[in-house]
Amino acid sequence: MQQPQKVPTNTNIPSDMKSEVKSDKTSEAWARYNLHEVEEQFDFGSQADTKKFRFYVEGIRCASCVHRLEELPQKNKSILLSQVNFGLKTLELQVDKQLHLGDLGQVIENMGFHPTPLNKDNSILDARKKENRTDLKRIGVAAAVAGNQMLFAVPLYAGLQGDLASIFKWISFTLFLPLLFYSARGFYHKAWSSLKSRQLNVDMMIVVALWSGFIFSSYSLLTGGEELYFDSTASFIFLILSARYFLKKYQERFAAKDIMSEMFLREIFDVEEEGIHRTVTFDKIKVGAHLFLKRGQTLPCDAVLACEDSEFDLSFLTGEAYPQKKQKGDLIRAGSRLLSQEATVVCETENAQTQLANLLNSLAQKQKNKSTYQNLSDIIAHRLTFTVFAIAGLFFLFTVQESGIEAFKRSLALITIACPCAVAFGTPLAQSMGLRRALEKGYFIRSSDVFEKLDQVKKIVFDKTGTLTSSQLKFIKSYPENISDEVKAIILGLEKNSVHPVAVSLKNTWASLNPAAVENLHEISGFGVEGTVDGKIYRLGRSSTTEDENLQVDLTVDGRREAYLFFEEELRTEAKSLVQELYKQDMQVMLLSGDRRQRALEIARQLEIRPAAVHSDQSAESKQAVIEKENPCLYVGDGLNDLQALNAAYVSFAVRGPFEATYQVCDVFAPQKDLSAVVEMLEISRQVYRVIRGNLLFALVYNSIGGVLALSGYINPLMAAVLMPISSVLIISHTVWRMK
Structure with a gap:
């Protein structure tokens, strides 16, 4: 079992104290973390009566993993909060003072995971690199085994006989052992964890297929049989490991590129540092550097205006649509957009330390929670696993007396080809790409659940002032x-x-x-x-x-x-065309306004909204009541004045407003977009839904057809081991192609 990270080298642990901190349930490796001088280096808490720890947790792959970790407070009252970030694979625990870091690490490890405590000197990136190196070594061993297995299998398939054939078979057996006991260790940990929680998962099917193939091939080798599956099983494990690594790397790439990086992806800035002029990206701007902004550029750091008066658009931060004039020496916050021709500012903070960066990081945390789609995929995978096991077991029991070893081969082929790995791969990949695409187009999304919700919406309610009409009177x-x-x-x-x-x-x-x-x-x-x-x-x-x-x-x-x-007040130029487009999509369109009936009906007439769909004379409280009555609906409003209604809506979409207050209650925030963004966001969500639904349908049909052919004897274990990873590759390729 993988050992926890080493205690920092600057921490001295007296040897005579080790036995004092070690308990009957906590290993010595973890017990060292219970020492106060060690534990305090990992405590991120700011309260006197609680502690807060963060772990990088290897082995988080599905909704059941997240659920098991997040239900820790129910099992131990001293654990006050347990929150998993699925994208970053981190676990944050807030606990009572009497609970220690080492004991927590032991608990998580006993659940079948590999936790690494994180402190300020040990970043998530370091822990991730360590995990990736281990994964690559296991993939490398599996690749070497699979490749060499093929070299010795080809002559056997070609009809090699005699002593040389026997030697080749024993070499294949020997080569298979490193894969069995090293490359596949991750599957064993997850399968054992699944057994302890009394659940079936994909890894259990992989372990059963792996060991069934190994035992059958070993039996055939010892009894002089001709059918060996060392080569196909090795290829099967290699392809599964590779597919999982590819998916994990894509998720890491999405997690590593924070929202602020996406905002300034195509921006370059002219700076002067120590008398040297350079052109740099936003993350290379240092404190004290002179930054020469051009009209339209957004400030990536907090800075002091070093030139004469300049006008800035602060709508992204405050929601206020009108320009604000700043004087020389004024502090300008990151996220402000220059409206003047040019301006010179002096950087006061690094971009990662700004209020804007903190807000965007907070939004990123919310995005990485698992969605209903992802949970649904995991549920389907679990149920499919149980179904496949049940069918394979029943088939073997009812046919073994008549068919003998053939019954085992067909059952093994079924378990191999019907492994639901592809079901679990496609959904998180599609959602990650959907979030990335939306962010590139200027949408700040609170959770990937919005894709599913938008697909279900058939009714759209618009606020009038500042939404359908111009924000300026x-x-x-x-x-x-x-x-x-x-x-x-x-x-x-x-x-x-x-x-x-x-x-x-x-x-x-x-x-x-x-x-x-x-x-x-x-x-x-x-x-x-x-x-x-x-x-x-x-x-x-x-x-x-x-x-x-x-x-x-x-x-x-x-x-x-x-x-x-x-x-x-004037209607936005795109308002009427937007309403007409929504009607074409069979959407119900409603208008919500605080204006008197006559005024609200006039606006509705211009937009061709039916009088019966107009709610006028609405206060903030009554707007909330209307939205609650009309749910499930999409409410499009102004984050400045409609926070209550936005919070009450099934799906909420804000076209402007102060970022910090708006994103807390709003599902989609598009401060730099016009009203046509509603249609664009609907299309993105539908595309994500179509890809996920297509992936699930394909996986179920593929596995069903493959399962029938396997039980009928048309697909043997060798063919099944080759065909199963193909479904994962096809789903990943389909997702990447459709979401680009």
Whole structure:
């Protein structure tokens, strides 16, 4: 069994203390980690009464692995939290103070996994490299065995007889042993773990096929028989190991390329470091470097503006659509996009230490949890494993007296060719490629579950303001026509903290005025804002009596209307074509708005949305209630004002909003896209679904036909060992081809 990683060399463990920390259940290798001076190097926790440890866990391959590890708190009350990152193959445990690192490592190892504790000096990459080296060595041995087996098998197939044939057979037997006892060790660990948890998995079928082929071939060799399967079984194991390694490497490549790397994949930056001008990628920018931004470039690090005034678009971070002017010396956060012609900034932090990087890493963690599709594939694989074992066993029992050794050969051929490896390979690969493709197109997806959910959606609900309409309003008139500067200042004071399009429009229109001081300023959900000035209560919000075709906002003082403000809003240019395209796809389209009925119906008329599908006069709470009633639906809204409705929707899609708040509740966030992104995202999800469904259908048909032919005697164990990996190769190739 693989040993845990070595304790860091800077840790001194007195030999007389080893026996003190070792318990009856914890091996000496793990007991060393119970020492306080060792354990504290691996404790990532910040709370006084708990500890937090991270492990890199070899052997996580399916949903049952994740489930067994994440149910640890149910088995031990001292384990408070157990969270698996399937993509990175890491396990994070939060435990009570009395529970020790070494004891945890022993528990995980006893479950059939190979845990490696992670500290700040021992990265996931280091542990992954170690695992990959082991995998490659096992694949290399399997390749050497399979290749040499073929060299000695060909003469036997060609009719070689006599003593030389006997020598070749014994050489084949001897060559097979390294594969049996070294290359296949990973299968044994997983099969044993499956037996302990009373579950059947793919590895158990592989072990049964491997040992059945070995025992049958050895028996045939000892009794002078001609049928040996050392070569085909070796090729079978080599191809399975290679297919698994390919899939794991692709998943690692996806996991290694974080979302921030994808954001700046095609960006290069001009920098000056120590008087030397260079062109570099975002990850090569160092603290203190002068960065020369061009219009349209997004800042990859926190920086200080070193030139004169410049305008930046902060919508990715704040959701605010209007430009913000920054002065020389101002701090500019990573994720800000330059709107001016050019600007010079001085890098203040490395890109990995920015708030943006932390947010994107948090999103990446959520993406790597296993989805329903993946769980479904694992369930199918488990059930198929049980079915194949049952059929093979029953077939052997009912035919062994009549057919003898032929019954065993056919049962072995069935177990070999019907091994459901391909079922487990295709789904995670398709989802990984789907997430990558979506990210490249500018979509931030919280979980791969969104692909399945979007495929099930037949109803789409749009918020109006800031979603179907432009995020900017134009102030066109007021009543009375001439409002005093004093009243304007009070209105600006009421709106000073708001990012609603009404507030933005007023701030831009009356930019020369300073906001008045407003006391008790607060928002009234679904209406507007309210505050006190000189003992009078001022309220600014939507009108309850408007008959104007434009958006109307009322200003009241102590309940009396003092002024009316009118704004013009425009539909997004792509809104009507989007609605028509959704109708062509047999989608139900609904409109949700806080506007009065007349105004909401006018917008619906322009978009050709049926009046019965329009919900007007909606507050934030009532929007949430409508969404809950209409679920399962896709809600497309504005992350600034629709967080409650977004959170309630079966699938939520935000077109803008502050990144940190929006991605926490939203399934898909597309801050740099227009409304046509809805159709594009639907197409990506359908493509992922089609690939997964096609893979599952192909695997089931392939295995069914192969199983029937094996039981009928048309496919012998040798042919089965060759045909089984072909199905995995075909599914992987199909997935890569369709998802490119």
